[in-house]
Amino acid sequence: MTSRRDFLKVLGAFGLVGVAGGLAPPIIRYVMPPIPPQQPFPRTKLVWEDGTPVKASELEVNKMYLFSYPMVNTPNFLLNLGDENGNPIEIPPAELPITMDPTKDESAVFKAQGGRVEIGRIEGRGGVYRFPGGIGPNKSIVAYSGICQHFACFYPALKFFPPGASPPNPPSEAVAKGGVIFCACHGSAYDPYRGAIVTEAPAPSPLPAVILEWDPNTDELWAVRVEGSTITGKFCNTCAQPEEMVGDTTTVKQVA
Amino acid sequence: MFRSNNLAEWLEERLRLSHLPFYRVPYNYMTLEFWIGAIVASSFMLLVITGLLLLFYYKPDNPILANYELITEKPFGRFLLTTHLYAAHAMIFSAIIHLFRNMYRGAYKKPRELVWLAGIVTGLIMIQTAFFGYSLIGDKIAEEAVAIGSGLVSNSFGPYWGKVLVALAFDIDEAQRYYRLLALHIILAGLLGLLFMLHFGLFEQQGPQPSHEETGWRTKPERIPQDREDLAPWFPVNFLYMTFLGLGVWGFIVLLNAISQAAGFVHQLLYPLPIFDPEKLAAAGVTDPPEWMLEAAEKTRPMPPWFLVYAFKIFQLDFLYIDAIGYSAILIFIISMILPPLILSVFPFIDRHESTHPLDRPIPTVVGGLLIIYLVQLTIWGALSIGYYSLTTTTLIFLVPLIVVVMGYWILARYKNGEPVGAGLVLAFTVIILLVFIAPGAWIVAKGSQGASEAFWADLATMMIGLALAIGYVALLATSLPSGESVQRTVQVGSRDIPLPLALLVVIDLFLLITSVLLLALWVDPLASPAGTTALVALLFLSAYGVVHGAYRAVVVDKIPYTWIGRELPPHLLVYIAAIITAAILV
Numbered sequence: 120m121t122s123r124r125d126f127l128k129v130l131g132a133f134g135l136v137g138v139a140g141g142l143a144p145p146i147i148r149y150v151m152p153p154i155p156p157q158q159p160f161p162r163t164k165l166v167w168e169d170g171t172p173v174k175a176s177e178l179e180v181n182k183m184y185l186f187s188y189p190m191v192n193t194p195n196f197l198l199n200l201g202d203e204n205g206n207p208i209e210i211p212p213a214e215l216p217i218t219m220d221p222t223k224d225e226s227a228v229f230k231a232q233g234g235r236v237e238i239g240r241i242e243g244r245g246g247v248y249r250f251p252g253g254i255g256p257n258k259s260i261v262a263y264s265g266i267c268q269h270f271a272c273f274y275p276a277l278k279f280f281p282p283g284a285s286p287p288n289p290p291s292e293a294v295a296k297g298g299v300i301f302c303a304c305h306g307s308a309y310d311p312y313r314g315a316i317v318t319e320a321p322a323p324s325p326l327p328a329v330i331l332e333w334d335p336n337t338d339e340l341w342a343v344r345v346e347g348s349t350i351t352g353k354f355c356n357t358c359a360q361p362e363e364m365v366g367d368t369t370t371v372k373q374v375a
Numbered sequence: 376m377f378r379s380n381n382l383a384e385w386l387e388e389r390l391r392l393s394h395l396p397f398y399r400v401p402y403n404y405m406t407l408e409f410w411i412g413a414i415v416a417s418s419f420m421l422l423v424i425t426g427l428l429l430l431f432y433y434k435p436d437n438p439i440l441a442n443y444e445l446i447t448e449k450p451f452g453r454f455l456l457t458t459h460l461y462a463a464h465a466m467i468f469s470a471i472i473h474l475f476r477n478m479y480r481g482a483y484k485k486p487r488e489l490v491w492l493a494g495i496v497t498g499l500i501m502i503q504t505a506f507f508g509y510s511l512i513g514d515k516i517a518e519e520a521v522a523i524g525s526g527l528v529s530n531s532f533g534p535y536w537g538k539v540l541v542a543l544a545f546d547i548d549e550a551q552r553y554y555r556l557l558a559l560h561i562i563l564a565g566l567l568g569l570l571f572m573l574h575f576g577l578f579e580q581q582g583p584q585p586s587h588e589e590t591g592w593r594t595k596p597e598r599i600p601q602d603r604e605d606l607a608p609w610f611p612v613n614f615l616y617m618t619f620l621g622l623g624v625w626g627f628i629v630l631l632n633a634i635s636q637a638a639g640f641v642h643q644l645l646y647p648l649p650i651f652d653p654e655k656l657a658a659a660g661v662t663d664p665p666e667w668m669l670e671a672a673e674k675t676r677p678m679p680p681w682f683l684v685y686a687f688k689i690f691q692l693d694f695l696y697i698d699a700i701g702y703s704a705i706l707i708f709i710i711s712m713i714l715p716p717l718i719l720s721v722f723p724f725i726d727r728h729e730s731t732h733p734l735d736r737p738i739p740t741v742v743g744g745l746l747i748i749y750l751v752q753l754t755i756w757g758a759l760s761i762g763y764y765s766l767t768t769t770t771l772i773f774l775v776p777l778i779v780v781v782m783g784y785w786i787l788a789r790y791k792n793g794e795p796v797g798a799g800l801v802l803a804f805t806v807i808i809l810l811v812f813i814a815p816g817a818w819i820v821a822k823g824s825q826g827a828s829e830a831f832w833a834d835l836a837t838m839m840i841g842l843a844l845a846i847g848y849v850a851l852l853a854t855s856l857p858s859g860e861s862v863q864r865t866v867q868v869g870s871r872d873i874p875l876p877l878a879l880l881v882v883i884d885l886f887l888l889i890t891s892v893l894l895l896a897l898w899v900d901p902l903a904s905p906a907g908t909t910a911l912v913a914l915l916f917l918s919a920y921g922v923v924h925g926a927y928r929a930v931v932v933d934k935i936p937y938t939w940i941g942r943e944l945p946p947h948l949l950v951y952i953a954a955i956i957t958a959a960i961l962v
């Protein structure tokens with residue numbers, strides 16, 4: 120009696136689990152979109168909407184410009200940084216941590232200023248990368264990913280506030296002073312004057328930097344690669360189908 | 376030709392409605408407290424109907440344009456979209472009340488453990504469905520929802536698997552995204568329907584938990600005996616009750632929607648229309664959007680619908696991110712999404728007390744009550760401030776209700792069991808509450824109100840609301856103290872005559888019903904006056920509710936005698952208030 124019952128139970132269990140287990144992988148394979156392959160970084164010229172090249176000297180100080188790079192759906196900020204009075208400021212190169220916790224990593228802030236404090240600790244967190252600093256006639260032009268490193272909010276939730284302009288609901292006095300890239304989703308703040316390191320949690324890493332090239336003869340600008348951590352939500356910084364990559368040119372749009 | 380009696384018999388023989396295998400309940404169970412689940416279910420029905428109708432014009436390749444055209448060009452399009460939203464609000468809100476009620480009454484106890492578990496799973500799927508639903512709109516809130524949802528998942532489950540999960544939920548190719556969101560929304564809604572049926576089916580096997588007045592807070596009898604004298608026949612009594620309740624719920628939802636449309640932009644959490652980003656509108660092909668649409672976009676900051684604001688706040692608490700594993704958000708994910716349902720689902724298995732009295736079940740009463748208080752607190756905190764993450768402040772904000780509820784429970788439970796409470800304990804309780812009131816004031820006096828930032832006021836408000844809710848909860852527990860003996864109600868047999876006041880009320884309801892039918896069919900212009908149209912539909916539902924309520928009342932008039940008008944009027948007042956509001960919006 121018991122043995123017959125056990126026999127039935129085992130058969131039933133195997134049948135059910137077998138069917139469910141057998142069907143799961145095919146269903147997942149069916150609904151899983153293809154993971155995009157890794158592409159090389161394109162060398163992309165920055166142009167205005169009418170197709171004329173962007174000249175470094177045309178970029179107004181402390182205004183917010185957006186452009187896509189390296190994929191069509193990865194927006195970036197293009198900023199000509201300046202002080203409160205609108206004079207451009209030279210942005211020095213720095214070594215930055217790939218991941219950071221702003222509440223503990225004050226060392227990262229020192230390092231961004233050119234210091235060499237507690238390098239071992241930062242490297243232990245996923246390494247460092249070289250942020251080349253500003254370019255252009257005043258070494259004041261920088262470009263950062265426009266996708267928040269916390270949970271991927273983007274413009275207009277993520278915005279640049281020039282010095283003196285406070286975001287609404289600033290979480291701290293430092294943020295209220297402006298000169299930040301601030302995310303209105305959960306209140307993260309980045310310092311664009313120091314390689315977009317995190318100055319206000321909960322973002323886990325600096326905004327990836329778009330490396331720009333400037334031709335002093337023609338005053339034109341190119342985007343050439345992305346450095347730093349991976350753009351939030353992407354498999355890698357160039358993981359996309361070929362048609363989703365920007366081509367030889369990308370449009371720069373002024374938004375504020 | 377049938378005579379009416381013959382028709383009833385003819386139908387009865389074919390439908391056998393009086394033989395439906397539903398659990399039968401006594402007449403005195405026909406009160407709202409036993410029917411909260413029906414409110415959830417009727418909101419769900421309204422969601423299914425409006426959702427299926429919305430499907431006609433949805434365009435996954437251009438959701439912004441589709442929804443824009445729907446609310447500006449389709450007759451009744453705005454009514455359907457906003458009602459779908461408000462029905463979702465109503466369903467989630469009433470589901471939370473439903474959960475709280477059954478937790479408070481101990482309805483999860485043996486033999487209803489599986490009903491409880493099925494209910495929790497149904498609730499989880501409900502929230503998931505709602506998430507994909509509002510993502511489908513394609514407006515600002517929707518885009519941020521997709522961004523934040525994918526950010527949460529990809530930062531919680533590691534660099535590879537996180538992204539695979541994101542790809543499964545939101546696709547990688549953005550041109551394909553809304554096809555996937557639509558499919559997931561519909562699949563989840565279907566699953567929700569199936570789970571609802573399972574939950575309801577399991578419930579029907581046991582019937583409702585016998586009321587504590589009848590059991591004297593004991594767990595026995597576990598079910599309502601089916602040989603009681605005062606059981607109501609499911610048809611027509613429960614049937615009519617269910618029908619008028621459902622119509623009333625629909626009318627109430629649509630009425631709130633009409634009021635909200637007429638009021639315009641009050642707060643983004645209440646705003647019934649999509650909030651499109653002007654640039655995205657232009658990109659979608661809308662050249663001259665109306666002024667109010669752009670204004671709404673300007674006043675909106677990133678924030679999910681109210682039922683996820685609690686999680687939105689948890690996301691901001693930076694000390695919850697785990698530094699050692701790449702500042703991972705996994706703890707955030709667990710605390711906001713997994714822990715609350717997990718805690719709730721163990722209640723039936725840890726609570727083995729023979730009593731259903733809230734003061735005999737420390738863990739469910741204290742932990743469950745705190746869960747609800749924290750939910751409200753986090754929601755208010757999230758709506759008031761952003762990105763404030765001091766561990767001390769957070770601890771203080773959540774410690775206050777914890778202390779009040781635990782101490783309050785302790786004092787009341789000792790009192791109930793006849794143990795000495797001790798003046799010291801009561802004194803300590805009072806002093807703590809007073810301190811919480813005085814301390815912030817002292818702080819402000821010491822530092823001057825200059826020192827208090829916006830964030831400080833938000834934190835203070837959150838703490839005070841926590842305190843108020845905790846005191847309210849302890850007061851609620853205190854109302855259960857006179858735990859008297861069981862009362863068995865007897866069936867009263869009154870006259871079967873239809874009382875004159877009832878007849879009068881129903882005549883007014885009928886008049887309003889006919890008026891709203893005629894106006895909707897012949898006169899009203901849904902594009903020129905969307906809010907007025909919505910109000911008229913509300914009046915249609917509510918006057919129908921009044922009529923069916925009248926029928927129900929007439930059917931049970933001999934079992935639940937008609938008393939004075941003051942007790943019978945309130946259900947109909949809702950209809951008349953709706954009529955006044957409709958007239959006000961239309962004129």
Ligand code: FES
Binds near residue numbers: 303304305321
């Ligand atoms: S997405 Fe930017 S702070 Fe959360």
